[in-house]
Amino acid sequence: MSTVTTADHHDEHHDHKPTGIKRWLFTTNHKDIGSMYLIFALVMFFIGGAMAMVIRLELFQPGLQFVDPQFFNQMTTVHGLIMVFGAVMPAFTGLANWMIPMMIGAPDMALPRMNNWSFWILPFAFLILLMTLFMPGGGPDFGWTFYAPLSTTYSNDTTALFVFSVHIMGISSIMGAINVIVTIVNMRAPGMTWMKMPLFVWTWLITAFLLIMVMPVLAGVVTMVLTDKYFATSFFDAAGGGDPVLFQHIFWFFGHPEVYIMILPAFGIISAIVPTFARKKLFGYASMVYATASIAILSFLVWAHHMFTTGMPVFALLFFMYTTMLIAVPTGVKVFNWVATMWRGAMTFEVPMMFALAFIVLFTIGGLSGVMLAITPADFQYHDTYFVVAHFHYVLVSGAVFSIVAAVYYWLPKWTGHMYDERLGQMHFWCSLISVNLLFFPMHFVGLAGMPRRIPDYALQFADFNAIISVGGFLFGLSQLIFVWVLIKCARGGEKAEARAWEGAEGLEWEVPSPAPYHTFDTPPEVK
């Protein structure tokens, strides 16, 4: 792929932008908005991380030492909500904002004003959510999955605020998704055909459709919780003819596609980074596109693998077991393609590549524990234990989060115009890699041995593993401070980055200078 023109220097009238806070409040520029999303996600990552530290502190030893159980439950709940909706999802949206227009040769997102709105309502959603922690009765304590009747009959008075904040998060994601789809469908540069689009663009397009299909269902189910609690409906209340199991069906109809919303863009990122540092074209581009699409379609047919123990009939157990295992096939295709891309490549191991490699290995471990959980009879033992916690942290932390970190290292030279400090970056990588495994690997063992999730205390035989897990947790938290240091250092200065910051990098974003000018591709490039 190459471009004929890259006219990036424009007349001044384009570049005058308000200064100070007003620039950020009213900006409609995709790069500004992308940066705000990314910084917001980082802040949320640390707030959610602080809650994880509280959880690990309490679990360092058996017995209750630091927090009372109700507060502990608030910590697990809000940690989950913040990491999912406040850190991972906004980080991906930030990357989409920054990179998609540049990757397809568009001057901006299709709906810049809506873009501004979808970002700026987010901080309010999380402000409301965090505020509830300081109110009488405390914040939500029913788990990020807010199962009824925990969230209806037994929840505290701040539940209305929880519902309200989830609504705002949902609206923000839906607007963001519409924006991504309209941008990709309508604003590709001439010659940028569907099958020439970078995989990050493809995976985000499919993710955006998933968002549009399931976020409204989430909005529906929180609304039902709201009316059950405050307006005497009984969607989930057996006394009034409802059914609490119905809650789980509706929630997981949203919930399973949601986990793919958090991993498909990661697949796109890894598919950009691996070819760059292997200096080879991506192996099996078309199969990657089809695998992504089939994962997205299948993700609507597996939701009840979260509900094997609710007493479903045998044929339903079998159906959901088989569909779930089927998803492992397209996922396997992807891993195969990444490995094949590296095969006989001239590889180098800069920080983005290191995180991408760690992603491939650790995400696969998470996928394998997923397949174990998908075996219905086995899940009767694993369900609601730390084994599930180990599974989803492998796919979400060493999967989604590692891919985001890899993406930041990869495109940071494009954003700031400077190379980051490679030595510090490597230090960040190794500290993260070791601590993340110290943190999550022993969770498999305590889970298999029967330690339940979401409890502030545990039986004595789990004490040693929990102490190790907590130490891993603290180290992982500290390691992320190195990341912040790298980011600040790189924003301030450093070795000047070239337009094509990485030798083997391909794609339109590398045709514009580094740092990318405020406006890029005002005249569309010609893609050959």
Next chain:
Amino acid sequence: MNAKQTLIGKLSLLVVAMFAFGYALVPLYEVFCDITGINGKTASEPVSAEEAIVDTSREITIEFIARPNQQMPWVFKPEVRRMRVHPGEIHIMNYVAENPTLRSIVGQAVPSVSPGRAALFFHKIECFCFTQQYLAGGNDMLMPLQFYVDPALPAQYSTITLSYTLYDVTDQWQPEAQDNLSELGE
């Protein structure tokens, strides 16, 4: 420009449709479970006592479980724990309810049958669970259930467990509905 607007329109429509779909799942679930009987819900209306042919060739064990919900102070239990019946035979089973408090309370029993698919073959001619039950403080009463097991019950089922959970629904009390019932002759 126009293509853009139509796309936005279509996507917004999809958003609205999916929101509606979330709500549509509620009746869909109900209908699906009614047809397949998979969540153990029995019919909420009485069936007429047909002249079913009694199948004396086999016996089915019916187990009765009854428990008040946590917020429900009544004592609530079946007169016997289990019963062996021939499919097609009509039986009456009484449940004892006692309100040990000083205030009047209205209860609603919600049935569930296990294994779930047997629910389709468990027929109630009369049941206290069809209506709300009123009980003044300090009183007790017998609540009857009249039922038979469908002779078409597949052979693999030899035991059916019928479980009732009793809820306090005093704040949703509908006395009119109760009047209609007493007209029906109780």
